[in-house]
Amino acid sequence: MERWTGRVALVTGASLGIGAAICRALVKNGMVVVGCARHLDALQKLAKELEEEKGKFIPIKCDLTITDEIDSMFRAIKEEVGGVDVCVNNAGVNLASPLLTGEREDFKTVLDLNVFAVTIVTQLAIKSMRERNVDDGHIINIGSVSCRQVREGTLSHFYAGSKFALQALTEGLRHELRNANTRIRTTIISPSLTDTPLARGLKDHGLPPFTATVSLRAEDVADALIYALGAPPNVNVREICLAGVSAPM
Template sequence: MMVLSMERWVGKVAVITGASSGIGATIAEQLVEKGLKVAGLARRKDRLDELANKLAGKKGKFYPVVTDVSKEEDILRAFAWTKENLGPVHILINNAGIAGRGNVHDGDTKLWTSIFDLNVLGLCIATREAIKDMKANSVDGHIIHINSIAGHRVVLGGSVYPASKFAVTALAETLRLELNSLKSKIKITSISPGLIDTEIIPQQFKTENLYKEGKIIGPEEIADGVIYALSTPLMYRSKNSP
């Protein structure tokens, strides 16, 4: 029988990108309540500070780290600060992302670049830095990508957003294979929500019928999925495992 528990993460460090609102902020809140030290990366300092004040006095603690996840130098600075001030990274939640409306046949290059810089390259850089730190400190950590249903099925009018999320799907599988080949116990999880009531979803999509039919859900449900994934047991391989 699988025993679910967050006890092993108490006092440990989690890094969450896109932590200032929506799914990221909700995940941060749940992890702090579970007793973790959470480094919240996002651009909006006022939102981060507001969340830190909201979570003051909880079992864990939230640390605002102003970061533009589309810029490598910002990510490197954020991880350096986290390691120096909080300790080794045990969990990374790659949540930061942006969507885009439009077509590929007549699209805007700046929009394409911004989507891939954040949704793909930012995710890759953060993942690399987290795993580098986990390996250096012999941490059997957990990487979670907040993917999307658009990473498995293309919807017309989403510009290159689906392509960026298909890339996240491939990156999760690539990382799984790499970690397995290294016999690493670091875990990788990809979570692919549908419509979520967050700022990234255009207002015209948030119709009353979608709520009634359960086709749009709150960020709390995604955070619950993250907690479930983190609660699953560590991976152990027998001597006969390949």
């Protein structure tokens, strides 16, 4: 991770859970981390927590379902720290809306955040890298084991569809970057049930119990990200799938 010291990472959905754990890990490894979320107070609390660490945490408020706010965020990043070297697309939502009876607005919200926002943020991150001749950047998407198996007995099939889309987008991005003769790397990290506020809010929707053997910790996902990011420049860790030792998937 030494080569990333002082360089800039953008982490979306940074205020809680996996996003906050990733921010902690990157800052402790000496990176300048721009963490974005809708709730600025939680980001500011995280910034206070990380004041004495090796790197630096910069909170920024952004609603990723509003493209104008994404554009504004990247302008602010350019003005304050120059640009993005690592982009972690972590923000996501699962509204557990059944396909047969779910609300249209729920479906739109899931697509806007889990698919469309990831695409726009990635596009702007790559643009930022190219403007500064950064050829060793890294795009890391936080997926889900839901992109590998559609589970029976849950209300999260539309969410699973969004994560299947993210898997395809990550692979498509890898192909486009190779065709562009760049060494920018891509990784998708797909965790199983992880003990986060988001998952706890869905505990009545077909999820297994949160236990030490079934559930991952947010820090486990952050550790996997550090592994992928810290791989030698000639190595692309394209996919990591994580699960608790007794997880059903």
